[in-house]
Amino acid sequence: MAKKSVWSDNRFWQRSAAWITGFASVLLIWLTFDTSAQISMGTDADIQNGVTKRVPGPTVINYKITYEMNKKRQHEIPVIGGMNAEGTSAFQEKETFFGRDDWSEAEAGELLHLGKLASQTKNCMNCHTLLGNGAYYAPDLTKAWLDPAWGPEGSMQAMTGKETKAEAMAEFLQNPSQYPTHARMMPNLGITAEEAKGLVAFLKHMATIDTNGFPRNFGKIQGAVNGK
Amino acid sequence: MANSYLKSESKKLATWYFTVAATLFGAQLLFGLVAAIQYVMPGFLFEILDFSVARMLHINALVVWMVFAMFGSVYWLLPDETGIETVGIGLGKLLFWIFTAAVTVVVLVYIFVQVGPADETSIWFIHEGREYIEAPRWADFGITVVALGFVANLFMTGMKGNRSGIVTVLMADMIAFAGLYLTGMFYTDNISVDQFWWWWVIHLWVEATWEVFVGAIAAYGLITMIGAHRKVVEMWLWIEVSMLFGSGILGMGHHYFWIGTPEYWWEIGALFSALEPLPLVAMFIHVLYDWGKMQGEQDAQGKEISVITNRPAFTWFVLNAFGNFLGAGIWGFFHTLPQVNLYTHGTQFTSAHGHLAFFGAYATILVGMMYLAVQGKNGIKILHNTRSTIFATSMIVGGVVGMTVALTIAGYSDVIISRAQMGATWAGSRNGMETINGYHYICRIPILS
Numbered sequence: 001m002a003k004k005s006v007w008s009d010n011r012f013w014q015r016s017a018a019w020i021t022g023f024a025s026v027l028l029i030w031l032t033f034d035t036s037a038q039i040s041m042g043t044d045a046d047i048q049n050g051v052t053k054r055v056p057g058p059t060v061i062n063y064k065i066t067y068e069m070n071k072k073r074q075h076e077i078p079v080i081g082g083m084n085a086e087g088t089s090a091f092q093e094k095e096t097f098f099g100r101d102d103w104s105e106a107e108a109g110e111l112l113h114l115g116k117l118a119s120q121t122k123n124c125m126n127c128h129t130l131l132g133n134g135a136y137y138a139p140d141l142t143k144a145w146l147d148p149a150w151g152p153e154g155s156m157q158a159m160t161g162k163e164t165k166a167e168a169m170a171e172f173l174q175n176p177s178q179y180p181t182h183a184r185m186m187p188n189l190g191i192t193a194e195e196a197k198g199l200v201a202f203l204k205h206m207a208t209i210d211t212n213g214f215p216r217n218f219g220k221i222q223g224a225v226n227g228k
Numbered sequence: 229m230a231n232s233y234l235k236s237e238s239k240k241l242a243t244w245y246f247t248v249a250a251t252l253f254g255a256q257l258l259f260g261l262v263a264a265i266q267y268v269m270p271g272f273l274f275e276i277l278d279f280s281v282a283r284m285l286h287i288n289a290l291v292v293w294m295v296f297a298m299f300g301s302v303y304w305l306l307p308d309e310t311g312i313e314t315v316g317i318g319l320g321k322l323l324f325w326i327f328t329a330a331v332t333v334v335v336l337v338y339i340f341v342q343v344g345p346a347d348e349t350s351i352w353f354i355h356e357g358r359e360y361i362e363a364p365r366w367a368d369f370g371i372t373v374v375a376l377g378f379v380a381n382l383f384m385t386g387m388k389g390n391r392s393g394i395v396t397v398l399m400a401d402m403i404a405f406a407g408l409y410l411t412g413m414f415y416t417d418n419i420s421v422d423q424f425w426w427w428w429v430i431h432l433w434v435e436a437t438w439e440v441f442v443g444a445i446a447a448y449g450l451i452t453m454i455g456a457h458r459k460v461v462e463m464w465l466w467i468e469v470s471m472l473f474g475s476g477i478l479g480m481g482h483h484y485f486w487i488g489t490p491e492y493w494w495e496i497g498a499l500f501s502a503l504e505p506l507p508l509v510a511m512f513i514h515v516l517y518d519w520g521k522m523q524g525e526q527d528a529q530g531k532e533i534s535v536i537t538n539r540p541a542f543t544w545f546v547l548n549a550f551g552n553f554l555g556a557g558i559w560g561f562f563h564t565l566p567q568v569n570l571y572t573h574g575t576q577f578t579s580a581h582g583h584l585a586f587f588g589a590y591a592t593i594l595v596g597m598m599y600l601a602v603q604g605k606n607g608i609k610i611l612h613n614t615r616s617t618i619f620a621t622s623m624i625v626g627g628v629v630g631m632t633v634a635l636t637i638a639g640y641s642d643v644i645i646s647r648a649q650m651g652a653t654w655a656g657s658r659n660g661m662e663t664i665n666g667y668h669y670i671c672r673i674p675i676l677s
Binding site for chain 2 (some may be wrong): 008010013014016017020021025027028031032034035036038039040041054055058083089109112113114115116117118119120121122123124125126127129130131132133134135136139140142144147148149150156177182183184185187188189190192195198202206208209211212213214215216218219225
């Protein structure tokens with residue numbers, strides 16, 4: 001009888017499976033350490049020092065946010081407080097959020113905490129998508145803060161009769177089914193005024209997260225790449 | 229439980245698990261139907277049982293019935309594989325009742341409480357609002373205890389009895405399956421960190437540990453139903469484990485393209501998730517090859533009968549081999565490359581893939597295991613297809629295929645209208661809503677009949 005080949009040996013394949021799984025797991029864990037460091041939330045000091053973080057600190061709610069095409073990265077990036085010469089965040093231009101642009105780190109953090117909790121307890125993700133994940137029944141909320149419909153000339157802001165985007169969003173969140181938006185309406189979820197404020201802070205903060213250019217062409221109604 | 233041919237307590241427990249699983253499968257279809265009707269008639273049950281609630285029930289029933297059926301499958305095959313009665317069967321039965329009671333409470337709270345104020349109490353007692361793993365935190369701990377008890381039974385039995393290759397794979401796989409759940413239990417204000425770890429549960433379940441589970445079950449099925457040679461089947465199983473974990477673990481990168489995580493996940497996700505369909509092709513070939521080989525051996529002996537001892541179950545196993553490849557493999561690969569995914573992420577395309585993949589990869593083989601239990605419980609030597617098994621199988625398969633076609637078309641229009649032209653805005657999704665999803669409802673009807 002010929003010598004048994006390693007290729008038909010179950011032990012060989014069992015060991016291969018163990019080694020491959022182990023190697024892939026170690027690589028994933030190593031990358032997790034790197035990614036975790038990169039997506040940890042920034043601080044107010046970062047913003048003051050002009051440090052761009054992938055997930056900035058909660059005090060970004062004091063600043064103007066836009067979504068601009070970045071030449072170097074070839075996709076849109078969130079720009080906080082106006083653009084600098086390199087086309088990234090200058091952290092200069094402020095914007096009032098519920099009448100103030102001096103929310104302290106603790107206050108802004110508290111609002112964001114309340115908003116994130118509300119996003120979970122009100123089950124947003126089972127109709128909307130957040131960062132593109134969730135259900136596909138209602139609009140994606142990743143950059144909802146930057147949606148033209150909620151801007152000064154937008155239909156949603158006009159409908160609520162409020163002066164600012166933040167107030168319009170908060171009003172809608174508290175009484176969604178009072179506003180005739182679309183046949184598919186948002187139900188009343190018992191969101192309080194304070195929770196609504198928190199949710200708007202959560203949405204504004206989410207719009208500042210560097211999502212590698214997702215969603216593409218956001219708010220460029222004319223269509224085509226870069227809205228040309 | 230009714231009169232039964234089953235001698236093994238482990239197999240009896242398996243039938244309990246299968247019974248609850250089938251009931252929850254019914255709940256999944258019911259709430260899926262509600263959600264589908266709401267796509268067409270948005271006023272349906274508005275502010276009574278909203279889409280968000282119906283969908284939460286739909287996807288949670290899905291996850292939980294599959295976990296029940298997976299536990300049932302393991303309890304079913306353990307005595308056959310190890311040659312002994314499952315150790316700690318009393319504990320297994322106790323955990324079954326705890327699990328069933330907990331699921332009932334969670335479902336009732338979902339239906340009657342629905343949402344709570346924005347505080348930790350809601351997270352602890354109502355739901356966590358994180359897709360697929362919405363279960364409130366008290367239930368998280370309950371599930372962990374139940375899962376660890378199940379894993380303990382598997383390990384004790386595997387170590388005492390004959391530890392076959394299949395049992396060894398299941399032991400390694402199920403401990404990872406239970407352990408991974410822990411990564412989805414904590415709360416954070418940082419949505420990127422939240423989703424990063426959330427995918428550790430979802431992805432490493434459905435694209436790694438669950439797939440390996442399917443490989444092990446398919447191996448068991450081939451040995452039991454067509455008498456395939458254990459040596460060949462187990463060698464293939466180890467190769468499949470290498471391929472599934474080798475591609476699936478780092479394939480996680482395809483969920484890290486757009487959630488705030490660094491750009492290097494584009495390359496890692498693209499490379500490894502492009503490899504993910506390969507083991508599914510291998511599994512498909514393996515099932516058909518073994519079938520042909522065993523039938524051929526028998527034909528050569530001049531016997532004119534099928535080698536299959538349970539035809540409905542085997543039908544579902546073959547559907548699994550193909551459905552896994554088609555739903556998880558092809559429909560997944562369609563939109564896994566970052567260049568494509570930039571436009572398909574968060575559209576009905578994902579939904580089309582999700583429906584076909586969960587059905588093709590998991591529902592099929594678990595239904596197959598239920599048919600094995602039907603055979604065993606009734607002491608039937610060879611279980612044949614009947615008019616009703618053929619009718620049920622074709623209706624369900626037809627329903628899921630119709631749904632997938634409809635959702636894929638919806639996905640295309642989503643991509644064109646909401647992503648390419650209007651970029652995920654309110655206006656974009658509103659226009660999208662006008663055109664899509666009428667099909668969805670129509671195609672859902674057959675599945676209930």
